[in-house]
Amino acid sequence: xxxxxxxxxxxxxxxxxxGVGAALPDKVLTNFDLEKxxxxxxxxxxxRTGIRERRVHEPEKGQTASYHGARALDAALKxxxxxxxxxxxxxxxxxxxxxxxxxxxxxMADHLGAGAIGAFDICAGCCGFVFSMxxxxxxxxxxxxxxxxxxxxxxxxxxxxxxxxxxxxxILFGDAAAGVVLQATDNPSQGLLAQAMHSDxxxxxxxxxxxxxxxxxxxDDYDERxxxxxxxxxxxxxxxAVTTFPNLIEETLxxxxxxxDDVDHFVCHQSNARILAAARDRFGLPEDKLLINIxxxxxxxxxxxxxxxxxxxxxxxxxxxxxxxxxxFGAGLTWGSSLWQx
Ligand code: ACO
Numbered sequence: 001x002x003x004x005x006x007x008x009x010x011x012x013x014x015x016x017x018x019g020v021g022a023a024l025p026d027k028v029l030t031n032f033d034l035e036k037x038x039x040x041x042x043x044x045x046x047x048r049t050g051i052r053e054r055r056v057h058e059p060e061k062g063q064t065a066s067y068h069g070a071r072a073l074d075a076a077l078k079x080x081x082x083x084x085x086x087x088x089x090x091x092x093x094x095x096x097x098x099x100x101x102x103x104x105x106x107x108m109a110d111h112l113g114a115g116a117i118g119a120f121d122i123c124a125g126c127c128g129f130v131f132s133m134x135x136x137x138x139x140x141x142x143x144x145x146x147x148x149x150x151x152x153x154x155x156x157x158x159x160x161x162x163x164x165x166x167x168x169x170x171i172l173f174g175d176a177a178a179g180v181v182l183q184a185t186d187n188p189s190q191g192l193l194a195q196a197m198h199s200d201x202x203x204x205x206x207x208x209x210x211x212x213x214x215x216x217x218x219x220d221d222y223d224e225r226x227x228x229x230x231x232x233x234x235x236x237x238x239x240x241a242v243t244t245f246p247n248l249i250e251e252t253l254x255x256x257x258x259x260x261d262d263v264d265h266f267v268c269h270q271s272n273a274r275i276l277a278a279a280r281d282r283f284g285l286p287e288d289k290l291l292i293n294i295x296x297x298x299x300x301x302x303x304x305x306x307x308x309x310x311x312x313x314x315x316x317x318x319x320x321x322x323x324x325x326x327x328x329f330g331a332g333l334t335w336g337s338s339l340w341q342x
Contacts, residue, residue, distance in 0.1 A: 024068075
């Protein structure tokens with residue numbers, strides 16, 4: 001596997017996380033609600049995943065990825081004491097756009113009256129936000145952009161099959177939007193210390209959403225009931241995640257020349273409480289260094305990582321001078337990290 005080529009960026013520009021925000025749908029879907037829709041139990045779901053409830057969007061009320069994303073961006077701008085007029089670029093991580101085009105970011109910019117700023121989406125499954133942070137950081141480092149919105153917004157429940165047939169994946173997902181406003185500073189020590197971005201399309205078949213018969217990687221797997229619903233080989237993804245997460249932490253720490261003790265928060269994609277607990281144990285991390293909030297929200301795809309950051313920030317646990325590592329893995333398969341000096 002080749003490493004990215006070293007590049008030289010202006011050294012006098014730093015990047016800070018100026019504001020954090022989140023937006024959740026009001027509608028709550030508990031495990032007990034799911035018991036009424038499929039053959040499952042609260043006990044099974046909690047034991048296997050740690051999830052107790054999740055939020056779901058209500059399309060009939062106009063709730064979409066761009067609707068919730070705009071609310072999250074608005075909250076992040078307010079947290080940064082900025083207005084939409086201060087923003088000069090918007091990057092949105094999503095795998096559930098309203099439609100193939102226009103992009104969620106263009107719609108969001110319009111919802112908030114952002115004018116003609118640059119706006120584009122990044123599709124990298126649950127890694128979307130982490131990849132977007134790395135991209136936005138380096139764009140600011142070039143000196144071309146000052147305030148960049150980076151939002152993860154997904155409504156994956158629109159691809160959930162809430163019948164017994166789809167129960168092994170439908171129980172996992174929730175909807176949300178969350179993200180940050182990144183800002184150029186004159187302190188060059190603020191910003192990325194190390195990052196990693198990986199993908200392996202050879203394992204795409206473990207997690208995909210088929211919309212046509214020809215989308216199936218193995219034609220024998222075809223079943224009409226699977227069209228338009230998330231297809232996941234749970235045990236394969238679980239095995240991938242349990243080994244990838246610790247390796248990714250190790251890779252990122254090595255690149256930065258740091259040890260796990262030097263990092264204040266590991267902000268991880270919330271896919272399964274057991275996967276996160278295993279990573280915590282491997283590095284001997286105290287519980288408060290790797291927050292698990294999957295019990296309330298389920299797996300919210302690209303929103304999951306910034307949703308954890310938002311919770312930490314609201315609890316007063318995020319401060320300048322800290323080091324935070326963002327980590328995710330997901331469909332693609334993809335995996336990536338972003339280690340920040342705040
Ligand atoms: N309720 C009750 N029983 C169930 C349910 C359910 N909701 N779902 C499956 N089962 C049953 C199965 O039918 C099976 O029964 P059987 O033994 O009689 O055949 C049994 O439970 C075990 O099924 P498995 O699929 O092997 O269950 P597993 O222990 O692997 O747990 C799970 C499934 C929770 C999905 C797990 O594999 C997992 O978390 N995988 C990782 C998922 C993940 O992290 N995805 C992240 C990426 S998401 C993204 O990027 C968009």
